[in-house]
Amino acid sequence: MDYFFPNIPVISYEGPNSRNPFAFRFYNPDEVILGKTMKEHLRFSMAYWHTLCATGTDPFGRGTAIRPYEESASNDPMELAKIKMRAGFELMQKLQIPYFCFHDCDVAPEGNSLAEFSRNLDEMADLAEELMTQTGIKLLWGTANLFSHPRYVHGAATSCSADVFAYAAAQVKKALELTVRLKGENYVFWGGREGYETLLNTDFSLELDNLARFLSLAADYADKIGFKGQLLIEPKPKEPTKHQYDFDVAGVLGFLQKYGLEGRFKLNIEANHATLAGHTFQHELAMARINNALGSIDANQGDLLLGWDTDQFPTNIYETTLCMLEVLKQGGIAPGGLNFDAKVRRGSFTPEDLFLGHIAGMDGFARGLRIAAALITDKVFDEFIEKRYQSFQIGIGASIVNGEATLESLAVHAHTLDEIKLESGRQEYLETLLNLYI
């Protein structure tokens, strides 16, 4: 394939000293690190919507993106959809991206009815299968867009209208079927409008119950049609809603437990959503990991001085390193992956920028992986932490951990203590160590 981006070569690894903009300096797909290839560790995925559908609009301006290959399309929406898909596969091939993710309406026009939308999706799935076979590229996850159409103005599963709930269910049913057909390894629920604008008009309790009902029905159906992948919820605290019910990892975990859904869903963590919720990316990853719920990652970055989801390509090495540290700690992200839920800036409007953006992100994460692997190999932080908590291995500490202690036994012990000797937390020194590996 060399049709839609004729001036762009296949991007390959040239090492850190290369000054070729269209090369990787850190991502070497087949290089083995800690027993796995970089490709296996990172499981990069292209986000269909940002890369193929987004035009560079923002709330104050029209699209800026220059996509010459789209001009060849007549006004037929299906023809345009196919051109986009073919362009997407060329881009993934040239970037050596092994996975993609999509919403139903990213790949096919919605048409005038559910039935027409369904037919369009099937036709596009035919092409997708053909291109997937040709290229070996796979589907990381599918999903349904339950937030862009005006019918979802008051939510989808949490709409005040039962018809809207039903319509959303129909979309998810089809999207699950498509995901199964295309052998998708995960299915994601991002509840963009599942929240409220004002509590003054909201039945908070019913909406939460309905959200749980919806997820439960979807999980039942996924089981029924033999979906073996992960079902994932993607937390975000707000935007477009004033409050989104899937606010953050801790909140979603509580929600799942309340409704008995905790075994059926894991989480898809996005960096920018984490920071909008007031958490670091690492915090959300770690919180999911220690609760056995880290399913997949939306790899992007936000701007902490801006209050909206900027979805930038991830280039901050601190963030990619700490992310990969969490991934390595849980033994890998599979069957999830690192999906670039990232868009080129509105001012980066050329086709070349689509490649430069992905290279920025892929090299950013490849470097993070290399650093994280070294930190783990050298036990840089692990040893410090192990030593720090050693008092829980023996004596009174062990009695706490093994459940033998009572408030009374602990109080007796406390009365025997003179002064308690504490060690410094050494934060500054640990930050120096992190810098040493960057």
Next chain:
Amino acid sequence: MDYFFPNIPVISYEGPNSRNPFAFRFYNPDEVILGKTMKEHLRFSMAYWHTLCATGTDPFGRGTAIRPYEESASNDPMELAKIKMRAGFELMQKLQIPYFCFHDCDVAPEGNSLAEFSRNLDEMADLAEELMTQTGIKLLWGTANLFSHPRYVHGAATSCSADVFAYAAAQVKKALELTVRLKGENYVFWGGREGYETLLNTDFSLELDNLARFLSLAADYADKIGFKGQLLIEPKPKEPTKHQYDFDVAGVLGFLQKYGLEGRFKLNIEANHATLAGHTFQHELAMARINNALGSIDANQGDLLLGWDTDQFPTNIYETTLCMLEVLKQGGIAPGGLNFDAKVRRGSFTPEDLFLGHIAGMDGFARGLRIAAALITDKVFDEFIEKRYQSFQIGIGASIVNGEATLESLAVHAHTLDEIKLESGRQEYLETLLNLYI
């Protein structure tokens, strides 16, 4: 009692037209609203720490508070503690505040050992009992301060030191005993240092487990000594820690479920903590209420343009109204109450300001109660909401709610729909209605 604040009269209700600064314009304790007296609805409480112990320090300056009655104390810390307590009871009496809340170290000097602290607490409890009997003032809740002493620098229940865990346990044991002795109606856990400064040195998983162990041990002991009140966790997202484990209501509920503690703890919601977590006060109250976990309230307000806990006296009528709306919806806040976890500004340093601050907050909430009661009586929002969600009462909506629907049955229904008719959410109009009642 008229000794410590000789120039301040008993504050009484004079109605909205009074211009007497030392009078209530909205709080009329024995006036009946929706079948209960205002006093019963509001259950006001004085926060011992802010009102009696705080001196007006901030991170950039020394104390400013002028408290002439403290000058009569010699250098004996117990004598000073007793003066403060007597002053506090005079203040509560004059303000008609029926409850108070305290941390162990607010009421008694810590001395040089746990044993000495314990003796000091017992001696102060003698005086408290005497004053409580004399005045009829009761204990809303007790707690232990597990964050101010240097030993808690790395946390208490989540310290890396087992000795610190034990020490904290001893403090909680004593504080529970004191609470029982003083017939406290609740006991609160605010985990001020239960969190982390950096994940680089933190065993996140062990710390969360230990927090659960600690709470479980405390609940066991409370049962054992016959405590019949509510055990409450108070969420806060950060400050002093970079991340506090009890981040917000949703997160705490998830934590409690994970560790099987959900039946044993309810929540104490603070306005300023809500907004620091990115939520409205009403959101946190409502989230607790619909999960049957709204136990008590720390009544203050923050400044949303400032990033720290300002703990201001609550004077914003919108906030007090929406709070009381949630309280009325759950049929009252008892056995919890409205504790003024609020401090006079550093520039409000006279004894008079202690009264003017409480009057500001009490009238603020009294007015909120009056407005909320009218909103409920007139079903201003309830009718709108009921009508808005009526599609879940019948047909496909009912099948969703009663569990008969499947993704397939919903999809069949969706395929029969032409265009879905939606109603406006009418947010602007509902805000106008709210204003009509203010």
Next chain:
Amino acid sequence: MDYFFPNIPVISYEGPNSRNPFAFRFYNPDEVILGKTMKEHLRFSMAYWHTLCATGTDPFGRGTAIRPYEESASNDPMELAKIKMRAGFELMQKLQIPYFCFHDCDVAPEGNSLAEFSRNLDEMADLAEELMTQTGIKLLWGTANLFSHPRYVHGAATSCSADVFAYAAAQVKKALELTVRLKGENYVFWGGREGYETLLNTDFSLELDNLARFLSLAADYADKIGFKGQLLIEPKPKEPTKHQYDFDVAGVLGFLQKYGLEGRFKLNIEANHATLAGHTFQHELAMARINNALGSIDANQGDLLLGWDTDQFPTNIYETTLCMLEVLKQGGIAPGGLNFDAKVRRGSFTPEDLFLGHIAGMDGFARGLRIAAALITDKVFDEFIEKRYQSFQIGIGASIVNGEATLESLAVHAHTLDEIKLESGRQEYLETLLNLYI
């Protein structure tokens, strides 16, 4: 006119007890307060873009607005433009709104060239003049949209392209001419893209110089064509840009002084922009006022827990009161006005909501005016403040103010002081007083 909104009556004042949604409860246009009618005080204006052009899109969804009158338009953009304008005048008449504001591209289609745009604008100005004559409605301010078209992706006056600078100049030239033709009382510059996305690609210094050059050229031309109104800059800190050069009032005042433009421009203050910059609305108004630069007001409100410009109709009585307090202190806002730079929520999608939104805002500000007038009449805060600073009227204080003091004379005085006696700032009490008037 009763054509586009057939079911909506002329909105009239019915007093605070009215429960008619389509009536004013506080805005009584001809009622005299402090010597002027409410209409003269408030000088309300409709924002053409939000009310007539916005469709309810957001970054995650398509338009939801139902505007039946637009369906009668063929596909001819000029016909649609005229329908919108006629609908706008009907709406203003029915709402008794005496002013409107517009961007060039709000009122006329841009066509395929500057020349065509210019012709379209002239044709629309003919209609505007006709409708203005018919209704007596006037133009508060005009402006040019220099941010929506892709050519402005890198800024307008601060673009890296001189051609773009020139194009923007051409647009402003025409917009100024239109404003003069329509007897607009002000002209506004909101530099939506005058800022940067990243300093890595930005010539910061040249861009600021060019912004000043642009404003200077525009002011020269305004003078030349006999514009007698106010030229206004509207600060905003960010969004869509990462940093907007007109960040806040203080920054803009500094910019104007640096480039010798301070006599030629005043400021248009928007509530939501103030809070995005970390300031209260009152702060920005007061800062402009005391610098003799408060020119006009964009009357809306934001959500302080959200990080983007929500442009809500202003219903918070505290905010409207404190705004009107500043307006009254400077003797009125004329020739500026209160422009509702506010949009109905995406869920408020019916034509009725356009009216309910404006009623919410107009009553919100009318109530604010009534309260502010009472606060001024009763000298509630003025007396307190005057007394608070009285030490600067005499003695050492007078010597400071009149310029006689030196560091040495002050030091001599300081050495004579024993303890300095300070008065409480009484913040809580002053908040109680404010509440008494609300």
Next chain:
Amino acid sequence: MDYFFPNIPVISYEGPNSRNPFAFRFYNPDEVILGKTMKEHLRFSMAYWHTLCATGTDPFGRGTAIRPYEESASNDPMELAKIKMRAGFELMQKLQIPYFCFHDCDVAPEGNSLAEFSRNLDEMADLAEELMTQTGIKLLWGTANLFSHPRYVHGAATSCSADVFAYAAAQVKKALELTVRLKGENYVFWGGREGYETLLNTDFSLELDNLARFLSLAADYADKIGFKGQLLIEPKPKEPTKHQYDFDVAGVLGFLQKYGLEGRFKLNIEANHATLAGHTFQHELAMARINNALGSIDANQGDLLLGWDTDQFPTNIYETTLCMLEVLKQGGIAPGGLNFDAKVRRGSFTPEDLFLGHIAGMDGFARGLRIAAALITDKVFDEFIEKRYQSFQIGIGASIVNGEATLESLAVHAHTLDEIKLESGRQEYLETLLNLYI
């Protein structure tokens, strides 16, 4: 000197591969980069208050710092002050820090009167001179603390009390004299309480005028006593005040111009203050630089997810690189320097942490300097920027810059343009380039 920190060696450069915690890996004082030694470029300074006076208190807890050398002091405050100063010089020597900064009350006890404070300061200045001579360490800047004492509760220069204004003037007079005596190269004004808590009790206009009067008097006196260094204002937006008048660089520049002070003051930019104001550190530095007002730097870092001044040691390489880029662009920071206005975390309480914290910061900035120098040498961003704005070198662009253009001439040009060709801003690629150098 090897008395107060007996176990700590002189810290020396061992290169990036060293794993010795008590060594520099990047800071090699005498290594020449771009024609100057690293020492000359970086001009590191110790902040007396954080390093010698801070005890690790925070609003929720007591001090944690372990400083064994202080235990040798009797209860005599002067003796303690001298021990601290000697310890500080040992620390600076061992860390090879060539400068220090102090507030008056950091170095000497305030005593019971201005006269006593003055005598204490003189006595401490004797010791400082002795130690400075001995070690070659110099004073980067002095200042007066006008925010910690209760008399400054309502501000210093902006207090409502003229006596307080005078008292502050006396303190500044003495601090200026001390700075001159100790050959300080700068004098800093941080107006910690120069702001307001609520506008309800504030004469905003008088306070700003008084602030200008104060600064003007101080500058006059500095001239009079022959101070040849820089006078610097340090912006901060808030904390402890709700609003600080010196909000950010742009605001301060405007203030200085308004009062005719712009030639007399430059700025001291702090990283954490920048981000609290909603700006990047680089933004504030660049804004100061292009206005010829970048005087000195407070080198620390904040946590963008926390809303208060955390004053952490600067370890983020992106931030230190972009800072040094601005410093190199203006040809160096002298006579200013990089003052570590940074404190060890409360959990980093050992004397060793004082060293590890400074090493973290010094190596952080040394690495930033190395990277920035390479970026400049290789013209990584400069070439891109120069090319990007080349249209202002010729033709219509040149006419804009040289002042020949008018709105009319530009409009004529614009009408001749077909489509304007724009280049991509290439943000992602530029971020990749930045990463290549890190």
